[in-house]
Amino acid sequence: MQLSNRISQIQPSATLKVSGKAKQMIANGIDVINLGIGEPDFQTPDNIKQAAIAAIQTGKASFYTPAAGLPRLREAIANVTATDYGISVDQTNVAVTTGAKMALYGTFQAILNPGDGVLLPEPYWVSYAEQIKLAGGVPMGMPVTDGFKVTPELLEQALTAQVKVLLLNSPENPTGVIYEPAELQAIADWAEQHQIWVITDDIYGKLTYNGAKFTSIAALKDQLPTNMIIINGVSKTYSMTGWRIGYVVANSELIKALSAFLSHATGNPAAASQYAALEALTGLQDDAEMMRHAFEQRLNTLYPLLNAIPGFSLATKPQGAFYLFPDVADAQALTGIATTGEFVDQLLTEAHVAVVDGNAFGVDHHVRLSYATDLETLKNAVSRITEFMKTHTK
Secondary structure, three states: OOOOHHHHOOOOOHHHHHHHHHHHHHHOOOOOEEOOOOOOOOOOOHHHHHHHHHHHHOOHHHOOOOOOOOHHHHHHHHHHHHHHHOOEOOHHHEEEEOHHHHHHHHHHHHHOOOOOEEEEEOOOOHHHHHHHHHOOOEEEEEOOOOOOOOOHHHHHHHOOOOEEEEEEEOOOOOOOOOOOHHHHHHHHHHHHHOOOEEEEEOOOOOOEOOOOOOOOHHHOOOEOOOOEEEEEEOOOOOOOOOOOOEEEEOOHHHHHHHHHHHHHHOOOOOHHHHHHHHHHHHOOOHHHHHHHHHHHHHHHHHHHHHHOOOOOEOOOOOOEOOEEOOEOHHHHHHHOOOOHHHHHHHHHHHHOEEOEEHHHHOOOOEEEEEOOOOHHHHHHHHHHHHHHHHHHOO
16 A cells, blocks of 8 residues: 655654654653743643633533634634734634644645745744645745845745745744844735735744834735735644644635635634633733743843853844754864754753754754743753763864
């Protein structure tokens, strides 16, 4: 029996792979610090939990919902988007999905034909390329500036007749970079000139630090441009990774097509999770702000400590998300470890610290560390990596 060519070309998620290996080592009694996965260490806030419990107890969670989500939730998402982005949208512009991953996957299925190209500024999140392949598209990694940003000039150099979509992520996973409004306007003008779809992955939009401001490329006009597609969700801001609720905001024609796809792909997101997401978006935001503040404190503590490790270099301090993406080329040279993959493997097996190889994001000689864990653990991880470098420096 032979598997499909489509599935045979897909690579497993690098972040889930390293996290799985770390968790297995922990299960075997090894004291591993897992900085490999992008998951907040906080529990979901109580008011959100209680909303789900109430939905279950009153029978609201017992039945199918519309494929694109509960009307009340779609309306809440539209209202939050309109307020945060300053654009006019309503629930016909919203589809709720089983996590932001499904929001992306469904969008690719809805807009890509075989051979269509998607520009991916490097580095980019590991699942983008694989999802594009599953939709018959072609992931097209492209170079960026030293500050990890794409420009119209670089886009123009990467443009071919094959290109149909540009995918932006700001704040970016894995670098924490945030695009400025003027930079976004130039990119939006370029995309409009060439009639290119723009997918903006805004999942970390509320996780910004030290006064940095997030602006979405979809928020530059009063109306949502027809070529703009917003991807978002509740998993990161509200520590709801297990609840699996994401959403797409786009022109109503695309949402109608996406809803048809979702009706066959997932039916509908879990009803209890939808009621929880409704509370997350419309209820008190105090816990979300507390978590954001904790991430900011961790970033400010960890950034100088990581930069002080021999061979590690972070030229630009992240402005958002909860990752650091240091250059470790000098660390590899100091230790004589040939590849970044080997460096990551040895950190895990010897120092018992799990990080992700930057090649999974399209960039060599970098590693990604998540600081979505407590400060004591992060400081311990730095100590272990520092000792690893002392031991292996030749």
